[in-house]
Amino acid sequence: MLEAILRSRREEQEILLMTHIVIGYPSFDDSLRVVEAMVEAGVDVMELQIPFSEPIADGPVILHANQQSLAAGSSVDLCFEFGEAVSRRFDIPFLLMTYYNILFKHGIDAFAQRMADAGLAGAIVPDLPPEEADEYLAAMQKRDLAPIFIFSPNTSDARMGEIARVAKGLVYCVARKGVTGADTTFSEDLDAYLARCRAATDLPLALGFGVKDRADVDHLRGRVDLAVIGTQTIRVMDEQGVDGVKPFIEGLRGPA
Amino acid sequence: MRERGYYGDFGGSFIPEILVATFDELVDAFAEAKADPAFWREYETLMSSYSCRPTPLTYAENLTEHFGGGRIFIKREDLNHTGAHKANNVMGQGLIVKRMGKQRVIAETGAGQHGVAAATMAAKFGFDCTIYMGEVDVQRQRPNVFWMEQLGAEVVPVSSGTRILKDAINEAFRDWVTNMDTTHYVLGTACGPHPFPEMVTWFQSIIGSEARRQVLEQTGQLPARVYACVGGGSNAMGIFSGFLDDPVELVGVEAGGRGLETGEHASRLASDDASVGIAQGYKTYFLQDGDGQMKETHSIAAGLDYVGVSPILADLREAGRVRFAAATDEEVVEALRLTIRKEGLIPALESSHGFVQAFKEAPTLSRDDVIVINQSGRGDKDIFTVADAIGDPKWKQFIREKAEEYDA
């Protein structure tokens, strides 16, 4: 179970790292090498994005990665094969991240079954609010998979409570408005927001959107359980190649 | 989330968490406006003093003679200020923006008609304005880009995805999730998350209520059939709204592109190529592959070149209330030329799709029958596309000379 794994890891680490890749970008081979590098660098949990043609919540970097992966022939079947391969091989939890149409077209129950068969731990579906999620929640619950939901700075306290009732595994706290990839200034407003998040749920809290370097991760120590590094790892890979990934991740938390 | 907005199995509100509060605010503002009779009066006054409402219903006597069947009437949405029905929706949403106290509007556009209308509304109401437009559409609708910029809007060409309307919608959403505190997204058609399908239909229903009254006044009878082109579905929903409770056959005409059999079209409801899916915040029929990835679409008319369709129309099709047909690019140019020659009217390429189907069916009806075609917009904007389709040598010569003039 995702929550239990995260809690036990948290006993050894003050802050956990969650990273994001788009499966098949720039190629399936490279995706595998990136996962390998990230696991070796000590990442605690990974989001694997199944590309979608309309990734409405993603900024230019991840949007581009989605399109390139699809153009290179990625498919949902290949993404599941990839997910299964990495979750068999590496001893950290893997989550799927994708948009709801991918699940819907596949059949929601069948999708959850494939996740379970592949050994995946949970899913993040950013365009699926809990109000629309009955079938998804039932399918995930049946297989003990974690449906991960999102808090945002303008989510009301009452709504956070409602979301917390159906969320499992962890809650993904979006640090700010906007899409993935833009910079975030971590301010005092963030503390007030995180206090509201903490009050709404006992689940581990992950903070993402704009977390990009060691200073950001340091800032989040003691404030949340997980720091999510999404766009920045893709940027590092674009700029320095796959070999740049391991030192980058190690530098986020290890000795300076 | 206040409301989800379903029409049968279609519609809904599939939005990222960051936008939930913004949609709640919009749902409330719209509900208040709708419940306030003064709001609709304000809207009608604006549309009659700033635009050209009520737009006429024109008897197309020569086309009627030509086809020798039912009497053809044309609802003249081309006579709106900015040249299309898009003005109805945009001015209405502009009044809502004023109520919400926001200072900036953003919009997507395909044909550029919605973009021009939104930029016009922003100029009149004093809002900042950004328009997202696919790169392909920027090329094929250049005159409208020129006018949007003259109106003070920033036009952002969208180079992601298929570089047409759906991609412009995605970019507008990306802007909105960042700037929702100051900004309203003026969605241009009866698609997207709730309350857009309902709200856009409400403003466009002014077409149908006028048309119903006018056709009764002019002919003493209800039409046998009403035809409208269907992109996202706003002009169709607008005119159909007036006749939903009447014994009137409603016909939506989608883009048949190069022919349904070629796969290069944008027919979601008239072809078997689409399936139910969820994208851009709502559930409807989409042209997508087995994995749920959206397909490339094609139409000569940028405004119909879209993967999804109004969830209200999807439901009306399922209920058997609206019939759907497709018109090919070639048929559309033919119908446009005939309408220009016979009536001196220049429908937009989008609107001409409705004419194609009406022309196919008119001869099968009798002189006692009346049919109404919604001319959603005027065709001036299409001058480059139409001149190419017709292959007019004098126009080409003019363009060459103009280019030389710039090079000199």
Ligand SMILES: Cc1ncc(COP(=O)(O)O)c(C=O)c1O
């Ligand atoms: C003149 C005209 N008609 C029709 C449409 C299609 O939109 P809808 O189906 O929402 O009426 C457009 C869209 O740009 C348009 O410009």
